[in-house]
Amino acid sequence: MKGISVVLLTILFEISTNLIANENPKGSITGQVIDRDTKQEIVGAMVEILNEGVVTVTDIHGDFFIEGLNPKTYNLKISAPYYVTTYKTDVLVTGKQSTKIIVELKIASYETEEIIVSSERYFDKPNELVTSTNSLSAEEIRRAPGAVEDLNRMIQTLPGVTTATDSRNDLIVRGGSPVENFILVEGIEVPNINHFGTQGASGGPIGMINVDFLNDVTFSAGGFPAKYGDKLSSVMDVQYRNGDRNNFNGKVDIGIAGAGIILEGPLQKGKSSYLFSVRKSYLDLILSSTGLTAVPNYSNFNLKATYELSENHILTLIGLGGIDKINFKGFDEEADPFITSIDFSGWSAAGGIVHKWLIGNKTFLQTSLSTNMYQREVSEDSIGKPTFNNESLDKEFVLRTDLSQIFSPTDLLEAGFTAKFIQNNNTIFRAQALDIYGSILPELNYDAVAEAYKFAPYVQYSKNLFGRLDLIVGLRYDYFSYLSDKSTISPRASAGFYLLDNLKLNAAYGIYYQAPPLLWLVAYDQNKELKQMKTNQFVTGIEYYPVPDVKITVEYFEKQYSDYANSVLNPQVTYANAGAEYYTLGLEPLVPVSDGQARGIEFFVQKKLTNGLYGMFNYSFSKINFTSLDGIERPSSFDYRNVLTAILGYKMTNNFEISAKYRFMGGRPYTPLDEVASAQFNQTIYDFTRYNAVRYDNYQRLDIRVDYRFEMFGWALTSYLDFQNVLNVKNIEQIIWNQKKQKVDYIYQWKFLPAGGIKIEF
Incomplete structure (x- = not known):
């Protein structure tokens, strides 16, 4: 595979460096400025290209258009009376297509206009996300080293975020399981945006969202307000750009891995547009002659279409989906037949219609009706005998509405539900077997359809006092019909105080609840007695802008977990450590007895792209412990303690840039192998008495x-080469018992891996 990759990368690089035309095309920027x-569209907003002497203003629809630009990256300054000045960085202009952006301006309170508007900075975030929040542009995500244009892999570089393995893009946020993450795509809830995702969790190995669709992404690692609910750890808000409304x-x-195409154009000339992409992998075709197995085969699509019913009513259609297939085979090289064979196939789809109603100059109502479906078929054979089969179809139908009402420049009410x-339709067979801890799993035959309802209203109020103090208070109610304990109430509050124009003190406290995934509740009747998992969160820190293009934050966080699901068969095993694997969770008796604590401190520095240089640096120290059914407190499987990530990039010319990322993580806790039992049964069995008692190397x-x-x-x-793990460090992912060699063995994370690609605009 390495040889094939190197040849393809060489061809791509030769094309990039040798076949360059002599023409000097010009590009353009098309955008809209809204409240x-x-x-509401903001008329007369001033849009300035910094250091270029180019200025324009928005028209009666809030639109602007700037043409005759040399292809390169620009920074924009957007200002309007009674609004906080905003900057849009990393606006990449090419010589073919118009660059499309959407800019949202925050209304300035009369008292704070002098304070905040005069304090220029190249960073922005939503008003209600006071703590632990960062926003990334599409270009920052696209060019991130080591991410290969995967949204989740770029998010992993932000403070407080780690992952369990190179082969997956799970988000582990401040020690929280990948089950605990909330994802919004253009106002539509999407449980998982990845191929080959774990049922009930939010991660997988390969992302489905096309980075060329993005306008920006906002990520909050904690302390988020009442409007975001039923998740414990994080919020990811994905905003797509619009398609081309004129051409x-x-x-x-x-x-290296696949190919795709993006098409866009007008639905109503100058008013409405569509944006569509489809992508297909071809690694299975390239590697079919090598005899390798476990080669992923996948395809996906992305869709956004907007239609303007009137000046005050806009419909948006959102679609996202994928098809997955992979086969794992383990065999004895000296004697057939296969020892183990695992087949996985499935599809996922999420989509809906969003109605935006501009009721008045101070009132906005957004309502969405959406659905998401995830179908999986997993079968496992051992020595020709079926050992596991799961045919599942998970469905959600979601109605969501959000109201924003401005009473004054200092008062904002938000409410919604x-x-x-x-619905969970599962047919599951599991043969009696020994699990990885040496316990006997009884045979399981389950075939049923489970249904449940959720209802969650919220209200929150934002107030600015004395020109320097921002307060947000909110309350949320969650109802889940499937549990015995159906209802929860979650109060939340946050505050931000400007000590100086460029120095802010932030704090947030809240109670957060999350219902267990329906799959955890259905296999055994006693699992219906599980409770909604709970955290009490406290976050505080400072936010400092020494110069406009540099942000420095220091935050302390604390999360108190309770009522987490715990295995009965293996009392040491808490489900707070689960969700970053491929196997199906919840097929055992569970009780809600696991408690835990996550606390730590994070230091983060980010420099936006100016003068050719950009980068970020974050370091965190944390301790994550959980107490299981046996009453013993142990380190979480996600307790890395020390995590350091640094990215540095430099645009050497308008056309050429180079960047690098270095990541260090402390050794992850793991349970050592029971070599005697593993040899006796010729399968991986861990030492149950030493659960998470030792650590891997850093x-x-x-x-x-x-x-x-x-x-x-x-x-x-646009061409790129991405070289991952260039030092070829042998990071251990997992210790196992090798059935073929009948000895202890190791599975390693990615070694040196080249990747690359080319994009052609027409």
Whole structure:
């Protein structure tokens, strides 16, 4: 595979460096400026390209258009009377397509206008997300070294976020399981945005969202307000850009793993548009002659279409989905037949309609009706005998509505509710077997349809006092019909105080509840007695802007967990450590007795792209412990203690840039192998008495990326090479018993791995 990758990368690089046209095309920026809370168009907003002497203003629809620009990256300054000045960085202009952006301005309170508006900075975040929040532009995500344009893998570089293994993009936020993450795509709730996702969790190995769809992404690692609910650890708010409202155009994307195409154009000339992409992997075709197994085969689509019913009513159609297939085979090289064979196939789809109603100058109502479905079929054979089969179809139908009402420049009321119908259709067979801790799992035959309802209203109020103090208080109610204890109430509050124009003190406290995934509740009747998992969260810190393009934050966080599901068969095992695996969870008796604590401190520095240089640095120290059914407190499987991530990039010319990422993580706790039992039964069995008692060696990895842009034959092309783990460090992922060699063995994380691709705009 390495040889094939190197040859393809060499070809891509030669094309990039040798076939460059002599023409000097010009590019353009098309955008819209709107009010962040009411989504009203802002007329007469001033849009300035910094250091270029180019200024324009928005028209009666809040639109602006700037043309005649040289292809390169620009920074914009957007200002309007009674609004806080905002900056849009990393606006990449090519010589073919118009660059589309959406800018939201925050209304300035009369008292704070002098304070905040005069304090220029290149960073922005929503008003209600006071603590632990960062926003990333599409270009920052696209060019991130080691991420290969995977949204989740870029989020992993933010403070407080780790992952369990290189082969997956799970988000482990401040010690929280991948089960605990909330994802919104253009106002639609999407449980999982990845291929080959774990049932009931939010991660997987490969992302489905096309980075070329993105306008920006906002991520909160804690302390989020009442409008975001039924999750314990994080909120990811994904905003797509609009398609081209005037012209048809497209982009072809060819990489090592697959190829895709993006098409966009107008539905109503100058008013409405569509944006559509489809992508297909071809690694299975390239590697079919090598005899390798476990090669992923997947395809996906993304869709956004907007239609303007009137000046005050806009419909948006959102779609996202994928098809997955993979086969794992383990065999004895000296004597057939296969020892173990695992087949996985499935599909997922999420989509809905969003109605945006601009009721008045100070009132906005957004309502969405959506659905998401995840179908999986997993079968496992051992020595030709079926040992496990899971045919599942998970469905959700969701009605969500959010109201924003501005009473004055210092007072904002937000209220809304979410109603869900959930259905889990599972046919499960599991043969009696020994699990990885040496306990006997009884045979399980389950075939049923489970249904449940959720209802969650919320209200929150934002107030500015004395020009320097921002307060947000909120209350949330969650109802889940499937549990015996159906209802919870979650009060939350946050505050931010400007000590200086560029120095802010933030704090947040709240109670958070999350219902267990329906799959955990259905296999055994006693599992219906599980409770809604709970955390009490406290976050405080400072936010400092020494210069406009640099942000420094220091935060302390504390999360108190309670009522987490715990295994009865293996009392040491808490489900707070689960969710970052491929196997099906919840197929055993569970009780809600696991408690835990996560606390730590995070230091974060980010420099936006100016003068050719950009980067970020974060270091965190944390301790995550859980107490299981046996009453013993142990380190969480996600307790890395020390995590350091650094990214540094430099644009050497308008067309050429190089970047690097270094990551260090402390050794992750694990349960050592019981070698005697593993040898006796010739399978992996861990020492149950030493659950999470030892740690792997420290993890480290260096990634380097090179981007090059050029024009050829009237097309705009972007090529990249991404070299992962260039030091070829052997990071251990897992200790196992090798059934073929009948000895202790190790599974390693990614070694040196080259990747690359090229995008062609037409």
